[in-house]
Amino acid sequence: MLLEVKNLNTYYGDSHVLQDMxxxxxxxxxxxxxxxxxxxxxxTLKSIIGLVKPKSGKVIYQGKDLTGGHPFKVVREGIGYVPEDRRIFPNLSVFDNLKMGIKSGKAGQKASKSQWDLxxxxxxxxxLKERSAQRGSTLSGGEQQMLAIGRTLMGSPDLLLVDEPTEGLSPHFVxxxxxxxxxxxxxxxxxxxVEHNLKVAMSLANRxxxxxxxxxxxxxxxEELNDNPEIRAKYLEV
Ligand SMILES: Nc1ncnc2c1ncn2[C@@H]1O[C@H](COP(=O)(O)OP(=O)(O)OP(=O)(O)O)[C@@H](O)[C@H]1O
Ligand SMILES: [Mg+2]
Structure with missing residues (x-):
């Protein structure tokens, strides 16, 4: 098993937003x-990457306990995170945005199965190649999403956490x-x-x-979800 998340309990103030997840x-x-x-x-993604600290539970990655670790450390263990808001640097070129994804200091970093470079x-x-000299702010939403994914891949993660990558995109970019x-x-x-577009999620996912x-x-x-309209109605369809 690559990642195991066990019984996470996460709070924002008094609000108990993850309950034994x-x-x-x-x-x-x-x-x-x-x-x-x-x-x-x-x-859930933020609790894995370390942006919020769970009160209890475990995040085990490649057999190592990363629970509550600083995002910088978690990323160095080989997990990449593409946040919902993409976080493109608007004034940097596409090329420079991509370079920001390279992890600093190779020492102590594990070799990944899948190595990525420019x-x-x-x-x-x-x-991204076509637009490499363009500023981040001049890209369309879909292109910015590609850049956000590409930048995270520059760190050669073994596991990518992606939050709503198709949100707000045209059908072409979806x-x-x-x-x-x-x-x-x-x-x-x-x-x-994490994905709102059920068709996209179901066409990609194993589980x-x-x-x-x-x-x-x-x-x-x-397949089990496909065969279970009651479950879909309960948790998905509004
Ligand atoms: N920084 C925060 N401070 C306080 N409450 C928050 C914070 N971030 C999220 N919440 C609350 O925690 C709950 C879970 O939010 P979360 O963003 O994880 O949901 P989500 O499933 O990703 O939703 P969406 O599909 O809208 O992105 C919500 O009730 C939300 O209002
Ligand atoms: Mg969300």
Whole structure:
């Protein structure tokens, strides 16, 4: 098992937003984490990467306990995080944005299964090569999403946490982003994907977790979810 999240309890003040949340990602998998607004999907990713500290529970990655670790350390262990708001540097060029994704100081860093550099990123994201001299702020939403993913890949993660990558994108870019995630996965990167677009999630994922308010509601394969309209109605359809 690559990632094991066990019984996480996370609070914002008095608000208990993750209640015994558990999930796992096996090596090579794409796992989707789905659910309605405000259930705690982003908080689950933030609790894994270390942006919020869980009060209890465990985050075990490649057998190592990373619970509550600083994001910098968690990233160095080989987990990449693409946040919902993308965090592009608007005044830097695409090229410089990508360079920001290189982890500083190789010492103490584990070798990843899937090594990425600029050439490889440009091969997978030709649009970033075309626009390499352009400022981040001049990219379309879809291009910015590609840049956010590409920049995170520059750190050569073994596991990518991606929060709502297709949100607000045109149908063209929804497909582009979907396809690029599939390619990255085929190249050896495991993915934990939070996604509102059910079609995208179901077409990519091996397994699915559905969140109810603050807790896990369902876990199973894509086929099991397909065959279970009651579960979909309970946790997904509004
Ligand atoms: N920084 C914060 N401070 C206080 N409450 C927060 C904070 N961030 C999120 N919350 C609350 O925690 C709960 C879970 O939020 P979270 O962002 O994890 O949900 P989500 O499933 O990602 O939702 P969405 O689909 O809308 O992105 C929500 O009730 C939200 O209002
Ligand atoms: Mg969210």
């Amino acid at each position: 558990s999930l796992s990602v096996n090596d090579g998998e794409i796992v989707a984490l789905l659910g309605r607004n405000g259930m705690g999907k982003s908080t 050439d490889r990123i440009y091969k997978h994201f030709p649009v 497909k582009e982003v979907r396809d690029v995630l599939e390619e990255i996965n085929k190249a050896g990167v495991s993915i934990l994907l 699915v977790y559905l969140m109810g308010k603050a807790h896990l509601g369902f876990s199973g394969t894509v």
